[in-house]
Amino acid sequence: MATIYQVSELAGVSLATVSRVMNKNTRVSDKTKQKVLDAMEQLGYKPNSIAQSLASNCTNSVGILVSELHGPFFAQMMAGIESELRAAGKHVIITTGHSEEDKEQEGIEFLISRRCDAIILHVEAVSDDYLIKLSKGSTPVYLMSRYVEQLKDNCISLDNQLGGYLATKSILNQGHTQIAYIAGPQFKADAFNRLEGHKQALVEAGIKLDPTLFYIGDFNETGGSKGLKHFIDEKLSFTALVCANDEMASGAMKYAREHGYNLPNDLSIVGFDNVIFANYLYPTLTTIDNPVGKMGEMAAKLVLKDVYQNKNLVINRFFEPTLMQRDSSAPLIK
Amino acid sequence: MATIYQVSELAGVSLATVSRVMNKNTRVSDKTKQKVLDAMEQLGYKPNSIAQSLASNCTNSVGILVSELHGPFFAQMMAGIESELRAAGKHVIITTGHSEEDKEQEGIEFLISRRCDAIILHVEAVSDDYLIKLSKGSTPVYLMSRYVEQLKDNCISLDNQLGGYLATKSILNQGHTQIAYIAGPQFKADAFNRLEGHKQALVEAGIKLDPTLFYIGDFNETGGSKGLKHFIDEKLSFTALVCANDEMASGAMKYAREHGYNLPNDLSIVGFDNVIFANYLYPTLTTIDNPVGKMGEMAAKLVLKDVYQNKNLVINRFFEPTLMQRDSSAPLIK
DNA sequence: TTGTAGGCGTTATCAT
DNA sequence: ATGATAACGCCTACAA
Numbered sequence A, B: 001m002a003t004i005y006q007v008s009e010l011a012g013v014s015l016a017t018v019s020r021v022m023n024k025n026t027r028v029s030d031k032t033k034q035k036v037l038d039a040m041e042q043l044g045y046k047p048n049s050i051a052q053s054l055a056s057n058c059t060n061s062v063g064i065l066v067s068e069l070h071g072p073f074f075a076q077m078m079a080g081i082e083s084e085l086r087a088a089g090k091h092v093i094i095t096t097g098h099s100e101e102d103k104e105q106e107g108i109e110f111l112i113s114r115r116c117d118a119i120i121l122h123v124e125a126v127s128d129d130y131l132i133k134l135s136k137g138s139t140p141v142y143l144m145s146r147y148v149e150q151l152k153d154n155c156i157s158l159d160n161q162l163g164g165y166l167a168t169k170s171i172l173n174q175g176h177t178q179i180a181y182i183a184g185p186q187f188k189a190d191a192f193n194r195l196e197g198h199k200q201a202l203v204e205a206g207i208k209l210d211p212t213l214f215y216i217g218d219f220n221e222t223g224g225s226k227g228l229k230h231f232i233d234e235k236l237s238f239t240a241l242v243c244a245n246d247e248m249a250s251g252a253m254k255y256a257r258e259h260g261y262n263l264p265n266d267l268s269i270v271g272f273d274n275v276i277f278a279n280y281l282y283p284t285l286t287t288i289d290n291p292v293g294k295m296g297e298m299a300a301k302l303v304l305k306d307v308y309q310n311k312n313l314v315i316n317r318f319f320e321p322t323l324m325q326r327d328s329s330a331p332l333i334k
Numbered sequence C: 001t002t003g004t005a006g007g008c009g010t011t012a013t014c015a016t
Numbered sequence D: 001a002t003g004a005t006a007a008c009g010c011c012t013a014c015a016a
Helices: A004-011 A015-022 A030-043 A049-056 A072-087 A101-113 A128-134 A149-154 A160-173 A189-204 A221-233 A246-258 A292-306 B004-011 B015-022 B030-043 B049-056 B072-087 B101-113 B128-134 B149-154 B160-173 B189-204 B221-233 B246-258 B292-306
Strands: A061-066 A091-096 A118-121 A141-144 A155-158 A179-183 A214-216 A240-243 A268-270 A287-289 A322-324 B061-066 B091-096 B118-121 B141-144 B155-158 B179-183 B214-216 B240-243 B268-270 B287-289 B322-324
Touching: A004 A015, A004 A030, A015 A030, A049 B049, A061 A072, A061 A101, A072 A091, A072 A292, A072 B072, A072 B091, A091 A101, A091 B072, A091 B091, A101 A118, A118 A292, A128 A141, A128 A149, A141 A149, A141 A292, A149 A155, A155 A292, A160 A179, A160 A189, A160 A240, A160 A268, A160 A287, A160 A322, A179 A189, A179 A221, A214 A221, A221 A240, A221 A246, A240 A246, A246 A268, B004 B015, B004 B030, B015 B030, B061 B072, B061 B101, B072 B091, B072 B292, B091 B101, B101 B118, B118 B292, B128 B141, B128 B149, B141 B149, B141 B292, B149 B155, B155 B292, B160 B179, B160 B189, B160 B240, B160 B268, B160 B287, B160 B322, B179 B189, B179 B221, B214 B221, B221 B240, B221 B246, B240 B246, B246 B268
Parallel strands: A061 A091, A061 A118, A118 A141, A141 A155, A179 A214, A179 A240, A240 A268, B061 B091, B061 B118, B118 B141, B141 B155, B179 B214, B179 B240, B240 B268
Antiparallel strands: A287 A322, B287 B322
């Protein structure tokens, strides 16, 4: 691998001059510039980004921590972040936290030790205090789908309460009044706020939240099937089921069908997130669109603006979910 | 950020000694070792991995190029690679190629310029010759789901032909003889070999490949729906449909259902890959399990063994797919 | 076992 | 506009 020094020799200029033509900021005479360019070409010179990083104290890399690499939700998010960053010549270092506190912390330290210029986190287990302390360090921290008041300028978040509200509201609008709800783990802010929205819609409609028609799932498919099983086993009466995410909705749909339910006539089901497979389900799943891809792009833009001085980028830190009415929910048949 | 120099000062030893306690290979007396450890602790010292990389000419990072970040197929693969590598203290730099030749090449150069210790590629558009030339460079290259004879030691691949064979064979075993096939883009080796397997099964059963019951799709959902539409519009007679991947199978299932087909009685459908949502479809999709996650882990192990001298790892470069018989295919009803 | 010193390939600050 | 030269933080012969 050719070095900058060899280029300078072949071009008959100093090493500093070569560096200058690479970092286009300072002026170099056209003649010498051409000599340098030719020399680079001839040697097939590629700058060593590691050395550049060490000297400039800038790695051009941003760390990303997600809960899981598989899973449609994170995939969309990463795709958004990567494409935006890549276009700006930055690269991403991706690691996982598995929604466990120690693994999340370990992942974060890992990214920091790698000297990322910034880190974008989708963390669930770690505490607000930890994040606040973390953000006082020298590596800028950005949060996806998590809102921490003291860090609000660095948060890209979704109005989960609005989403929860829209989901239940859509069911209420279809005439349902006996509505079961399968929530996500309540330590996750997303899950908590979605439930808040559910409650809000019920209150607004003058309906009491029936504590028996409430189940806390695990955000996985099994959570949905177990939840529905629970409601059925208890012989409860309900015509609609709202789930705090699509995976659980899918599990519930499957369980319902296996137990002779005709969907959506016997039971209306609504999910949340609009992950890719929501549209593959049968019937296609009515859900709340969570624009994670767009949010990922925005997080990347925010980093580009804050950390890489890309001034004229317009930032929107707050996204609103929308209802995707499909076939898994339908007006109540009396 | 504390440097190794500050640690050495506080510990009252030389800088080299500090370096030694970090790189546990050379012996240091317990007493001085403890002094150093204490000093590190006190200063909250974290080695600068960039400087380490420059000095040691090892970045502890491996580059990964996939076609897409979203998409269940790649997600599984990356999850496998990342978990294995992460456990060994290496990290992954991920980028995308979008199945386009220039983007794939650009991605590869990008990873190399980052001085990755190795790169793991899932490329589709780039030529074998390019890969062969690439592998002569200083960065070790590993290929996922692509077999290039000259690079065979660095390939982790699936027996796609066997998979294609198993898919069609399963349908034949169920008594079907009029079998439509929706292939993937034939420039992709996976797609080509799956088709070969299909042909092989037909030949073995003494059935001629009916060229009218053949359609080339795009590996996306629309490819499946378009393919089935084509067969139906042409008023062709067939009782089973084999698709070269699950996305297309899903599209075909959807189209079939929308057009009054009762699945699987009116039409048996088989996919390929066993991506996550295959089990979410209705009816659940009979498909060929493609162990991408395991293959990702294996690719990581191969890198660990070759590049990072992790001697005692057992490598298996060749994976065999298996049939996942589910509900979308059933014995032919006469 | 420990210390000294040169080198890794750049960037950046001085001069000139 | 260009050229020396000192960082950047660490590794690693080579010496002691």
